[in-house]
Every structure is written in structure tokens, then in C-alpha cells.
Amino acid sequence: MPTPLTHDDPVALGPYRLIARLGSGGMGTVYVARSAGGRTVALKTMHAAIANDPAARTRFRLEVDAARVIGEQFGARVMDADPLAETPWLATEYVLGPPLDAAVEAGGPLPEQSVRALGAALCSALGQLHRSDVVHRDLKPSNILLTAYGPKVIDFGIARAIGDDRLTRAGAAVGTPAFMSPEQATGQEHDAAGDVFALAGVLVYAATGRGPFGHGQAADLLYRVRYAEPDLNGVPAALVPVLAQCLVKEPGARPTTGQLAAQLHDGRGEFADHLPIELLADIGRRAADVWRLVPQRLPAPAAGPEAAVDTTATGGRPSRRGFLALAGVLAAGAVAGGGAWWWQERAAARGGEGTTGQGSARRTRNLDPLWSYQFDSPMLTDVFGMVVPQGIGGMIVVPMGGYTHGVSPKSGASKWQVYSQESGWQMIVAGGRLYGLTLGSVTDDGFGSAVSLRTVDPHNGKTVKTLVRLADTNDELSTHQLLYVTDRVAYVVVGNGKEDGTGYMMARQTFTLRAADLRTGKQLWSKALPARPDDSKRLHVLAARAVGRRLVTLQEVQEWTVHIVVRDTSTGAVVWDRPYDIDDPDILRGGIAADGDHVYLGGRRLRALRLSDGAVAWQTTTDRAYSPPALRAGVVYAVGAGTGLTAFDAASGRVLWTEKGGAADEASTAWQPVLGTEYAYYKNAALLHVVSLSDRTTALTYRTSGKQFRADTDSKLVLGVNSTDLTAYPLK
Numbered sequence: 001m002p003t004p005l006t007h008d009d010p011v012a013l014g015p016y017r018l019i020a021r022l023g024s025g026g027m028g029t030v031y032v033a034r035s036a037g038g039r040t041v042a043l044k045t046m047h048a049a050i051a052n053d054p055a056a057r058t059r060f061r062l063e064v065d066a067a068r069v070i071g072e073q074f075g076a077r078v079m080d081a082d083p084l085a086e087t088p089w090l091a092t093e094y095v096l097g098p099p100l101d102a103a104v105e106a107g108g109p110l111p112e113q114s115v116r117a118l119g120a121a122l123c124s125a126l127g128q129l130h131r132s133d134v135v136h137r138d139l140k141p142s143n144i145l146l147t148a149y150g151p152k153v154i155d156f157g158i159a160r161a162i163g164d165d166r167l168t169r170a171g172a173a174v175g176t177p178a179f180m181s182p183e184q185a186t187g188q189e190h191d192a193a194g195d196v197f198a199l200a201g202v203l204v205y206a207a208t209g210r211g212p213f214g215h216g217q218a219a220d221l222l223y224r225v226r227y228a229e230p231d232l233n234g235v236p237a238a239l240v241p242v243l244a245q246c247l248v249k250e251p252g253a254r255p256t257t258g259q260l261a262a263q264l265h266d267g268r269g270e271f272a273d274h275l276p277i278e279l280l281a282d283i284g285r286r287a288a289d290v291w292r293l294v295p296q297r298l299p300a301p302a303a304g305p306e307a308a309v310d311t312t313a314t315g316g317r318p319s320r321r322g323f324l325a326l327a328g329v330l331a332a333g334a335v336a337g338g339g340a341w342w343w344q345e346r347a348a349a350r351g352g353e354g355t356t357g358q359g360s361a362r363r364t365r366n367l368d369p370l371w372s373y374q375f376d377s378p379m380l381t382d383v384f385g386m387v388v389p390q391g392i393g394g395m396i397v398v399p400m401g402g403y404t405h406g407v408s409p410k411s412g413a414s415k416w417q418v419y420s421q422e423s424g425w426q427m428i429v430a431g432g433r434l435y436g437l438t439l440g441s442v443t444d445d446g447f448g449s450a451v452s453l454r455t456v457d458p459h460n461g462k463t464v465k466t467l468v469r470l471a472d473t474n475d476e477l478s479t480h481q482l483l484y485v486t487d488r489v490a491y492v493v494v495g496n497g498k499e500d501g502t503g504y505m506m507a508r509q510t511f512t513l514r515a516a517d518l519r520t521g522k523q524l525w526s527k528a529l530p531a532r533p534d535d536s537k538r539l540h541v542l543a544a545r546a547v548g549r550r551l552v553t554l555q556e557v558q559e560w561t562v563h564i565v566v567r568d569t570s571t572g573a574v575v576w577d578r579p580y581d582i583d584d585p586d587i588l589r590g591g592i593a594a595d596g597d598h599v600y601l602g603g604r605r606l607r608a609l610r611l612s613d614g615a616v617a618w619q620t621t622t623d624r625a626y627s628p629p630a631l632r633a634g635v636v637y638a639v640g641a642g643t644g645l646t647a648f649d650a651a652s653g654r655v656l657w658t659e660k661g662g663a664a665d666e667a668s669t670a671w672q673p674v675l676g677t678e679y680a681y682y683k684n685a686a687l688l689h690v691v692s693l694s695d696r697t698t699a700l701t702y703r704t705s706g707k708q709f710r711a712d713t714d715s716k717l718v719l720g721v722n723s724t725d726l727t728a729y730p731l732k
Helices: 053-073 100-107 112-131 192-208 218-227 237-245 258-266 276-293 319-327 585-590
Strands: 015-025 029-034 039-045 078-082 089-093 145-148 152-153 370-372 390-392 396-400 403-407 416-420 427-430 433-438 451-456 463-470 481-485 488-496 508-517 523-528 543-545 550-558 563-569 574-580 598-601 609-611 616-618 630-632 634-641 644-649 655-658 679-684 687-692 697-701 710-714 719-721 725-730
Touching: 015 039, 015 370, 039 078, 039 100, 039 719, 053 089, 053 112, 053 152, 100 192, 112 145, 112 152, 112 192, 112 258, 145 276, 192 237, 192 258, 237 258, 237 574, 370 634, 390 427, 390 433, 390 710, 396 433, 427 481, 433 463, 433 481, 451 488, 463 488, 463 508, 481 543, 488 543, 488 574, 488 710, 543 585, 563 598, 585 710, 679 710
Parallel strands: none
Antiparallel strands: 015 029, 029 039, 039 089, 078 089, 145 152, 370 725, 390 396, 396 403, 403 416, 427 433, 433 451, 451 463, 481 488, 488 508, 508 523, 543 550, 550 563, 563 574, 598 609, 609 616, 630 634, 634 644, 644 655, 679 687, 687 697, 710 719, 719 725
16 A cells, blocks of 8 residues: 655656655665656665665666566566666556455455466466576565456566576575475575476465465475475365476476466466456456555654654555555556545544544554565575564664664664674563674684674664673574573573584584673573484574573473473572473464463463462463463453453453453464553454453454564554564554
């Protein structure tokens, strides 16, 4: 969904006048723009800081070339481009139609005839690329736009010539895990057969609403892509053998695009004849909406060097899905007096239209996020867990395992990028300071220097001070963890041993849990942790918290086997150790709810364990899936399957209240609720529910693609993340 230009956006690029923003991410910004003759285009630019990188400019030029190769029949027609400009830009046609994932989410899986027609058309599109010795390498539902005349393939940011690996680090996986080929998942050559594998995954998604290898963390998806059989349940019976042959692990055994097209469709009829009427109606609605766009520009902020856009006045950034749905061309004119239609929708989300005197919403509305920040680096940056944004000092710091990004909480715009290598589990905000582990680049021998703990300036990503150097460690390993920081002590998991270039754990590496004094820089104690098997993709600790004289950890003592391990903070000795039966350990990454008496756990029942000895103090009496809980002021909040948000007395476990009138059938128990002062937030189906803590009803809902949610109390935002996007919602 378009949003107004910011005060510092250019007026024009090349011959195109900018009209609105479509999206902004780590690499650049996409605008709606018009030519002097009135043609509307999608105009993609590159951030100035990245434009100075020769490799980034080369990728941009190759993206332009690949978009031209596929042509206007199967892609967004390239209208104009200047990759050599000071600000490189690419103008493409404004495609009228939703991306495939949005269409399936809105209307459900497509009927067999639609899947067959879609597949045959995509075979033609890929064939056009392959005949020019170009492979896409990132074919997925969000990169396929559905128009009445056929699908269009977009986003060629990591496309390249077959056999050309000059821009790909050896052994690195590039692309989107859920739709990668096995060879791509191991960093090997991805040729035309790899695109066929991805196409089959896309068609499984179109027919069932899910990918052939499920969903989850990147590491798990990569493993299933390489070793597991595809899940074809729900695929129409006649399509199962057709798609199964495309999803074999051996590239040479897959059909060509021409062979596959012949098995999918006979080519009769127009593409629109094979689409559901609801999808055609959505395409028509989008065609009408583009006529409403008129220029809008926000004023400059009143004061402050960082204030780019005031969230009390701006429209929200579109999600990656909204960005892709509008990535193309239409010759369109502006309607006088229009243009504020996307603006008013967000007023209610900020306490404007439709609220009570106290700011509580009178009605529930499916609102868009305030903004969305796209993780558009082509490298897989965080295979051990989701991206973890850290809000501090009017900045959101996003460590990505390579570049660390500074993002404006007001606009979602990129403010800085620093190559620092920390991942989400290696940076923590505590006591008003940002801490990070300093890691090294992989060398030929696989051995580096000692890991160090530092403080970081959130406004530029640079080191403020090195506090601790941890002996007998190898800073080339990517699996160190910064667990928890108090006002004096930091708790870390650090490893030693050779880095073999995969980034995964190896059996010959050793890991220890350590405590270090931040004031003296001295190590207080060190405790050995169990060895991991070769190619392990599981970190040792899911979450940790220091409470008084106890360090509470949710530790994977073996891969996928979780224990609650409580240690003495002064010595590191284990006080008690208790198994934690949890179906999906990754939902525990959000943190630990604990006070001086108990640690509180979700799962099949909600439980309180005594911090002193691990005994059960209380638990719910009915088997029901509960989310990991959140704790505040003696009240435990958890999401229950089929019930929604429920509040419990922390001391006794007594139910204080349960959400009223909520549509709780699809309440997600896969993450802990986020608590504001007036509202609690949790995911329900594809919406973020905002529940009033005073009247216990759902006040607002936001559309969300987020999988995990965290509070940025400094900027009063709820931050949602998935593998591609960071989205922001008001925290009240």
C-alpha cells in the first residue's frame, strides 16, 4: 500500500516524478512515479551508502539485465534504468495484480485448473530466462504476480548467469529456504533444474496453501529440503506425480520447463478463464485503486537530527507483500481531490478517528502496520533463529549475521549499516546500553582471536568500549551467545575449535557457559556444555534470565531436548535441572517469565515451578496448549488454544480473567504475548490482536506477517519479525 513521500525523498529521478513510497528496506526504496506523459511506473532505487559498494552496484546492474531478459510477457517490463547514476534506479511497469501468496491467503488454495495454467505459464517464463543462460534462484509465491493475462515473475536481485558465482561466497546458501533446491541449500551450483525444483514448490503452495517442506526456522527448512521427502498431502491426485518428479534431490532427474509445461496444461483458453472469480475481482479492484494516487509529501521534522517521519502523522510502510503487489506499470492519471484514502485508515490506530476519550478503539479494524523494513540482503543471515531487533535510544538495531542495520523507529527507514557479523543472539539491550560480541572473519586455517564483549553506539553501530576478552575462544565461530546482562555481570556461551566454513557446530568444537565481571573484565566462572554433533544447527540456550542469585536457562542439553537448568550465579553450579517437554523449542526464544519465587512455563499446561528446587507450585488442570507466558506485577499472561489471552494470579495460579468475545479459534500459542501499559498483543491467525487490559476485549487488530513479536519500550512499538521483514505497530 503506498505511503506519502518523506521530506527528504527526491522530487524526481531521471525523467520520473515521484508520487508515493511503495516500500523501503536495507538495500533501497521503491516509489510510485510518473513520467511527463502520465505513465505510472514502479521505480526502484538503491540507498546512497550501498551505492558506494561496487559489488552492490554490480548486483543492481545484473537485476536490470535479468528483468530485461524475461521480457514484458512474463515479467514487469523495464521502462528505463540508470545503474550508473549517483543513485542507481530502475523503472518498471506497474503490474496490476496480487502476489501469489497474498491471493492464496485471501482466497484459499487455487483449484487444480488454476494451478495447472499457472504452472505452464511459469514454465514459459523460466524457459525464457534459461534460454538466455540466466537462473532466477529466488522463485517463491511472493515473487509471482497474478494478472488477468498471466503471471509475472519479479525480483531478480540474486538472479545471475548460469555458472557465474563471482558474487556468491563459496559454501553460502542464497535464496529463500522454504523454496530452495537441495543444491542451493548447500551453497552449490543452482542451475535451471534448481528453478524447476522451486517452481514445483510454488505450485504445491498454490494448491495447498503451504510449501512442500513446511515452515519454521531457516536451519530446519534447509535440512528438510536437503534430506526429507516433500509433503504433497492436499495436492490434487493427478498433480502429485507431476510435481513429485520435480522435487527429487538429484537435479539431473528433474524435467525441463518444456517437459513440465506439457504435463501441466494443453495451452487452451485465456489465463483469466482458469482463475477463480474472486481473484479476478481483486485484480480489478487493484486496477481501480491506482487511479486514486496523488502526490503527498510529509513536512520536515520540527527538530532532532534523527526524526525523519513522525509516526503520529505518517502512513505505515507497506509489507513486503504490499511492495511486491505494486511492483509494475500502468499508464494512469490522477483523480483531483483524491489521495488521502490510505491516510485516514491509520488515524484510528494512533488514537484518532474512532476512539474513546481514553484512546481505546470503539471498533476492531484490520489495520496495516505503521511501517515495514525489508531484509533484502540475498545471503541467509540467521540460520539458528529469527532476527532479533533491539530498540534503544531512538534507534532499532538489527543484527543480521553480516551487516548490522540501524533502522528509524519513526519511519522504518535505514539509517546506517555496519559490517559487524553479530547475529540476533549476540546483541542485548540492558540497563540503557547495547552490548554485543565481537566476532571475526573466517580465515584459511579456521582459527581467529578471542571473543570480546563490547558496548555499541546504537546511532552508528560502532564500538564504544571493549569490556571483556574471553580466553580460549575462537571468534570465527558464529555460534557464540550473549545470554543475559545485569548491571555488573554478563552471561555468555562461547566456543573454541576450528571453524570449517559451514557456520554450523562441529563435534570437535567445545562450548562453555561463562560469567564475566563487566567492571573488572575478569571471568568469574566457566562451566562445560555438552558437545554437539557435526553440522548441528541448534544453539545451546534458547533463553536465559538472572533472578537474584539464580541464573535460569532453557537449555537444549541435546538437539531438540530442552531442560530448565537453574544455576547459582556466584559459582555456576547447577541448583536443579528438570526436563521441559515442549513440541517446538523455538517458541521459547522470546524470554523467560520469572520472579523471586517461581519460573513460569507454557506448554500442554501452564505451570509455576519453585525457583528454589524446581518443584511444581501450581499448574492448570486441563490439558490445553499455552504459549510461553509474560509476567507483570504479580500477574501471568498467556495465550491458550481456543481461549485467547488469559490472566492468572502468579502466586496461586487462580484465573483472574479471560479475553471476552475474542475469535480465539486460531489464537497462536507459538510466542509469548507482548505487554503494554494499556494493551496486550498476541497473534491470532494472520492478525495481531490488541486486547484491552481494562475491559478484556479485543480493541484493534493489525494485519501481520510476523512470526515473533518484541516490545521496543523506548519508541513505544511492537516489533514483528519473520525471515524477510521487520514490521512495527503502536505499543500502548
